[in-house]
Amino acid sequence: MAIxxxxxxxxxxxxxxxxxxxxxxxxxxxxxxxAGPGLHPPVRLVDDExxxxxxxxxxxxxxxxxxxxxxxxxIAGHSTHSPAALHATEMNCFLCxxxxxxxxxxxxxxxxxxxxxxxxxxxxxxxxQPTAEGWKxxxxxxxxxxxxxxxxxxxxxxxxxxxxxxxxxxxxxAEPITLSEALSHWRTANTGQIFSPQRISASGLNLADKASLxxxxxxxxxxxxxxxxxxxxxxxxxxxxxxxxxxxxxxRFDARxxxxxxxxxxxxxxxVHGEGDTMRRCNDCHESEAAxxxxxxxxxxxxxLSCEACHIPEVAAPAYQQIDRTVLTLxxxxxxxxxxxxxxxxxxGSLVRGYRPVLLPHRESDGxxxxxxxxxxxxxxxxxxxxxxxxxxxxxxxxxxxxxQYHPEVLAALDANHDGHLSTAELALDTPPKVQAIQRRLASxxxxxxxxxxxxxxxxxxxxxxxxxxAIRECRECHSGSSPSRLTEPFELAVYLPGxxxxxxxxxxxxxxxxxxxxxxxGRLVFRPSTAAAGFYVLGHDRSxxxxxxxxxxxxxxxxxxxxxAALRIRSYRKETxxx
Amino acid sequence: xxxxxxxxxYERVWHWIQAASILTLLVTGLMVHFPATFGLxxxxxxxxxxxxxxxxxxxxxxxxxxxxxxxxxxxxxxxSPQECYHRAMIQARYYxxxxxxxxxxxxxxxxxxxxxxxxxxxxxxxxNLLLPLQALSGxxxxxxxxxxxxxxxxxxxxxxxxxxxxxxxxxAAFLLVHLYMITTGPTPLAYLRAMIVxxxxxxxxxxxxTLPRSNASAGQIATHEVGVSLDGR
Numbered sequence: 001m002a003i004x005x006x007x008x009x010x011x012x013x014x015x016x017x018x019x020x021x022x023x024x025x026x027x028x029x030x031x032x033x034x035a036g037p038g039l040h041p042p043v044r045l046v047d048d049e050x051x052x053x054x055x056x057x058x059x060x061x062x063x064x065x066x067x068x069x070x071x072x073x074x075i076a077g078h079s080t081h082s083p084a085a086l087h088a089t090e091m092n093c094f095l096c097x098x099x100x101x102x103x104x105x106x107x108x109x110x111x112x113x114x115x116x117x118x119x120x121x122x123x124x125x126x127x128x129q130p131t132a133e134g135w136k137x138x139x140x141x142x143x144x145x146x147x148x149x150x151x152x153x154x155x156x157x158x159x160x161x162x163x164x165x166x167x168x169x170x171x172x173x174a175e176p177i178t179l180s181e182a183l184s185h186w187r188t189a190n191t192g193q194i195f196s197p198q199r200i201s202a203s204g205l206n207l208a209d210k211a212s213l214x215x216x217x218x219x220x221x222x223x224x225x226x227x228x229x230x231x232x233x234x235x236x237x238x239x240x241x242x243x244x245x246x247x248x249x250x251x252r253f254d255a256r257x258x259x260x261x262x263x264x265x266x267x268x269x270x271x272v273h274g275e276g277d278t279m280r281r282c283n284d285c286h287e288s289e290a291a292x293x294x295x296x297x298x299x300x301x302x303x304x305l306s307c308e309a310c311h312i313p314e315v316a317a318p319a320y321q322q323i324d325r326t327v328l329t330l331x332x333x334x335x336x337x338x339x340x341x342x343x344x345x346x347x348x349g350s351l352v353r354g355y356r357p358v359l360l361p362h363r364e365s366d367g368x369x370x371x372x373x374x375x376x377x378x379x380x381x382x383x384x385x386x387x388x389x390x391x392x393x394x395x396x397x398x399x400x401x402x403x404x405q406y407h408p409e410v411l412a413a414l415d416a417n418h419d420g421h422l423s424t425a426e427l428a429l430d431t432p433p434k435v436q437a438i439q440r441r442l443a444s445x446x447x448x449x450x451x452x453x454x455x456x457x458x459x460x461x462x463x464x465x466x467x468x469x470x471a472i473r474e475c476r477e478c479h480s481g482s483s484p485s486r487l488t489e490p491f492e493l494a495v496y497l498p499g500x501x502x503x504x505x506x507x508x509x510x511x512x513x514x515x516x517x518x519x520x521x522x523g524r525l526v527f528r529p530s531t532a533a534a535g536f537y538v539l540g541h542d543r544s545x546x547x548x549x550x551x552x553x554x555x556x557x558x559x560x561x562x563x564x565x566a567a568l569r570i571r572s573y574r575k576e577t578x579x580x
Numbered sequence: 581x582x583x584x585x586x587x588x589x590y591e592r593v594w595h596w597i598q599a600a601s602i603l604t605l606l607v608t609g610l611m612v613h614f615p616a617t618f619g620l621x622x623x624x625x626x627x628x629x630x631x632x633x634x635x636x637x638x639x640x641x642x643x644x645x646x647x648x649x650x651x652x653x654x655x656x657x658x659x660s661p662q663e664c665y666h667r668a669m670i671q672a673r674y675y676x677x678x679x680x681x682x683x684x685x686x687x688x689x690x691x692x693x694x695x696x697x698x699x700x701x702x703x704x705x706x707x708n709l710l711l712p713l714q715a716l717s718g719x720x721x722x723x724x725x726x727x728x729x730x731x732x733x734x735x736x737x738x739x740x741x742x743x744x745x746x747x748x749x750x751x752a753a754f755l756l757v758h759l760y761m762i763t764t765g766p767t768p769l770a771y772l773r774a775m776i777v778x779x780x781x782x783x784x785x786x787x788x789x790t791l792p793r794s795n796a797s798a799g800q801i802a803t804h805e806v807g808v809s810l811d812g813r
Contacts, residue, residue, distance in 0.1 A: 296624050299725040475623035480616045537737035540615040540623065544742050548613075551749030558753050562760045565675075572680040 040155040042147040044068065045127070048090075052146030054139050059119045060128075062093040071266045078234070079269035089114055091269075094121040096162040099154030103165045125153060160195065163227040168463075170195045170227070176204035177217075179352065182317050183338075183345055191375045192319035192340060192355070193463040197222040200316050208353045213316060219467045228271075230280045235268040239280070282307040291468070304536055306372040309359055310472040311465050313486075315375070316354040318345065322494045325381040326438070326452055327414075327427045328400045332393075335427045337495055339375070344424070357461050358491040358527065361512045361534040369535070374458040374511065376491065378525065380498040382442065384450040391447055399441035413437030428496050430523055435499045454503030456493065458511045479540035487531050487541060488515070494525040586694055586780045591653075594644045595775055601637040602751065605630060609748050634718045641711060656694050659704060663697035671698045679764065689782050706754055710747050717744040 045053045048061040063072040076091050083090050095101050102123035112134075119135050122128050127141050127148060141152055164170025168187035171177055177198060182205070183189045200213035207213060216222035220230075232239040237257040247254065258266075272280070282288065288307070292298050318340035325334040343350030357373035364370055382391035400410050406422055413434050414426050429435045435452065442450040472478075477486045493503070497519060505513050515529035532542045587595075608630035611618040621629075648654040659668075667687065674686050675698075687696045695703065717740050724731045724740075734740060762771040766781055774780030 296627060297725055303725070476615050476619065479623050481614060532738065535736075537741055539627075539741070540612055542738065542741075543613060543745065547742060547746055547749070551746070551752070554749060554753050555756065558756050562756060566760065566763075568680050572682065576682055 040150050041069075042143075042149055043153055043155065044145065044147045045142075046146070052142075053119075053137055054142045054146050057137060059116045059135070060122070061090065062118050063090045066093050069265065074266045075269050080271055080273070081269065090118065092118045092121055094118065095165065096158040097155055098122070098125065099156055100124040101162070101165075122153075127152065158228060160221070160227045163231075164195070167227075168193060168195065170221075172197060172221070174198070176202060178204040179206070179318070179341075179345055179350075188317070189320050190377065190459045191461055192315035192317040193461060194218070194317055195221050195227070195463045197224075205317065205352050206348070206350065207316065208351050215466055215470055217316070218463050219465050220463075231271045231273060232280070233263075233268050234270045234272055235263065235266070237263055294473075303368065304370060306362065306364075306370040308373050308461060308465070309371050311467075312357065312373045312461050312463075313466065313470065313472050314354055314356045315340065315461065315464055316352070318352055319355065319375050320377045321492070323377060323379040324428070324498055325379060325396075326429050326498045328396055329424075329427065330406070330422070332397055332401075335424060339492065356486075356489070358489075358529060359487055360458055360529065361514070361536070362460065363510045363512075369512075371487070371531075371536070373461045375461065376493055376513075376527065377457045377459060378454065378493045378503050379457065380452055380454045380501065380503065382438075382447075382450045383453050384442070384447045391442065391450055395442065395445055395447050398445040399438065399447070407441060409437060409441055429498045430496045430500075432500075452499035452501045454498070454501045455506040456503045456513065457506045458513065460511075476540075478538060481541055481543065485541050487536075487538060488529050491527045491529070492524060493517075493527050496523040497525055583779055583781050584689075584691060585778055586689065586691060586782075587775055587778045589778065590647060592775055592778060594640060594647070597640045598637065598644075601633045601640065602755065604633040605637065606748065606752055606755065608633065613745065631722050634715070634722070637711075638715050638719075641707075641715070657700060657703050657707065659697060659700035663700055667697040668701060671696055675764070685764075689780065702754070706751075710750055710754075714744065714747045714751065717747070 043065060045060045046064045047053055047056050047058040048064055049056070050064055051058070053060050063076065066072050072091070072093075079091060081091065083092070095103065098121065101121045103121075116135050119128055120130075123130065125141075126138060128135050128137050130136075142148055159172075160170045161172055164185070166187070168191075169177065169182050169185045171181075171194075177194065177196065182192075182194060188194060194217040196217040199216055200207065201210050203217075229239075235258060237260070286307075288302065289298065292301075295301055318338045320336060321339035322337040323334050324336075327335050329335060338345060340355035341350050341352050355375075357375055359371040360374045361369045362372035362374075382396065383389065384391055400407060402408070406414075411420065411422065414422050414428075414437075416426050429438060429452070439450050442448075472486065479485075502517060502519070502525070505511075512534055513527070513529070514533035515527055518526050518528070520526065531538055536542075608626050611620065611626045612623075612630060615623055615626075648657070670686050674683065678686070685696075687693065689696070720727065720731050720734065720740050721737070721744060724737055731737060731740060762775075763769075765771040765774075770781055
């Protein structure tokens with residue numbers, strides 16, 4: 001049978017045409033498979049010399065790898081995050097821009113470990129693994145040119161949970177928040193602030209009246225705001241607005257701003273915050289006048305009170321109260337007392353009551369003085385020498401311990417019940433003999449004439465915001481002369497005074513701690529703020545006691561005088577009527 | 581006793597509006613000053629009521645000033661030089677002694693002399709000093725957020741509030757004395773009735789008083805000055 005050459009040729013042509021049509025699709029599918037979901041293209045991971053890490057086997061350089069598309073020099077020069085603070089030699093983009101960065105912090109790495117800090121962030125991606133010989137790259141995860149698929153690397157924009165790695169507890173998942181989790185973040189432990197949409201009653205904390213705490217930890221988190229919505233990039237075209245000082249007077253809105261591609265190439269990492277007037281404050285989003293039409297003398301209130309004063313009425317989680325670095329626990333840590341919890345945090349039965357923050361006058365960026373809620377942390381430490389310098393942790397450990405246990409002299413001075421152990425309550429230098437004993441120990445390890453210093457550090461609260469239902473609306477919360485008025489209710493600073501030393505305010509620039517510091521007989525230190533001393537006058541709360549006494553006395557004299565006069569008149573009238 | 585029409589309709593209206601507003605101001609002021617002790621109403625309601633009463637008092641006082649100036653009745657409130665001391669002393673001695681002995685009032689009231697010397701002095705101080713001071717301090721307290729500069733120039737809210745409170749105590753003392761003194765008429769309710777209906781039963785007119793002799797006793801001076809002897813002639 002002869003071959004029909006015409007039919008065969010047509011079929012071949014059709015096949016070639018189909019293949020030609022399909023090839024772009026195949027290529028597109030192939031690149032899509034490499035790119036994965038999202039806009040970010042595959043990334044070639046290189047070391048600090050620009051060589052593929054697969055070839056060199058060395059640590060990855062985020063600055064070089066990301067520089068293919070982003071101006072990393074610009075980013076590093078416009079950043080509020082110091083590499084040194086992150087134990088790295090360069091800015092580590094992966095810490096905030098991976099879906100699953102490895103954020104476990106080891107003790108401060110040195111030497112070679114520091115070089116591999118950025119690489120260690122990729123541990124959860126499967127691209128690199130720790131071995132006995134050090135970090136090893138998984139070559140199978142890279143293509144021949146050293147590119148990594150987007151879905152493997154998981155590049156994304158930074159989310160609030162990334163910020164929470166360092167800046168406090170910011171959980172956005174459904175896993176109940178636990179107390180140990182909260183207190184493990186030093187920022188959260190400083191204030192008790194938790195930025196999460198989770199209902200407080202759904203958390204894993206042992207809270208007093210837990211069933212009634214149906215509000216979220218923070219209302220902004222519940223309403224789907226991320227950290228970057230307020231703490232945005234300084235040149236983000238969606239958020240950044242020109243300062244009033246630089247905006248031309250004839251323009252209401254300046255449309256000249258970065259295009260998206262320009263911003264993506266050079267995104268400033270100088271995120272706006274409370275310093276200066278760059279950060280978006282409450283009034284930049286909220287129409288406070290309309291929302292507070294029920295409030296009398298609204299402008300007067302807004303002049304004197306920060307929004308947080310009423311919208312952070314209490315903190316549900318515990319926070320640091322007192323950090324005593326004049327003593328060391330058996331695990332070489334300072335003794336810490338918490339406010340807002342009955343009992344030690346590590347005990348399962350300890351009841352978390354939360355606390356009401358103290359309102360302190362705070363100098364705002366516009367120069368005004370407003371009452372802002374704070375937690376105040378009292379801390380004590382040893383200082384020595386001329387010029388004065390803090391006694392180091394190593395020196396203190398030498399003084400306190402011998403062969404892993406407390407030094408006999410320390411035990412003799414502090415072990416009140418002579419059981420050979422030092423309980424938390426016994427770890428307190430609350431008498432002169434105890435102080436002298438530790439001073440002798442410090443002198444014996446080469447630190448003579450050590451003395452105790454105390455500091456008070458107010459920590460401002462800006463998160464843990466409540467909505468209008470839970471915010472303070474009752475006037476008498478503040479406009480009340482009897483305690484506890486919200487403005488002047490006593491705020492306990494310490495359960496004991498190490499060395500009998502009263503702490504002094506560390507930060508005097510923005511916060512004013514005006515009021516009375518009193519030490520009770522039990523040794524507790526309590527601060528009672530004074531609004532009058534801070535220049536505020538609160539109707540119904542502030543008054544001149546002397547004037548009230550004088551006024552009352554005057555009224556009393558008048559009443560007595562009237563009574564006597566009236567009695568005499570009645571008596572004389574009766575005499576007149578009886579007279580025949 | 582004579583029955584005279586002493587208080588016009590407007591005077592009575594003015595008086596009672598002033599009385600009600602001052603009483604409301606004192607009560608609400610007490611509730612603002614001691615909110616924990618006197619917390620019958622909400623704090624914001626009390627402040628609002630206090631402000632409202634204050635404006636009523638100011639408006640009422642302004643209209644009254646206009647009335648008294650136009651009608652010439654303002655002279656009833658202005659004490660003469662003699663009234664400022666000598667006649668005031670005579671009246672004071674009456675209240676401290678003569679009233680217990682049933683003596684007649686040294687300065688009977690009439691259409692030309694509605695107020696006694698002590699009354700004139702009291703009203704002079706109250707209406708021309710205390711009331712304007714209280715109104716001004718109250719206005720500035722109310723308008724503290726409108727006129728912050730003016731408030732700050734006078735020492736701020738703390739100074740204004742202290743001044744306002746001090747005058748309030750004086751007003752409270754005046755009110756107590758005033759409420760008692762209205763019982764010193766021919767009958768305990770005579771003056772009150774007169775301020776309601778306008779008609780008052782007054783004592784017959786006396787001879788004009790003269791200045792006291794320095795070496796005479798108080799009793800003889802009183803008799804000589806009012807022209808009435810102790811035996812009623």
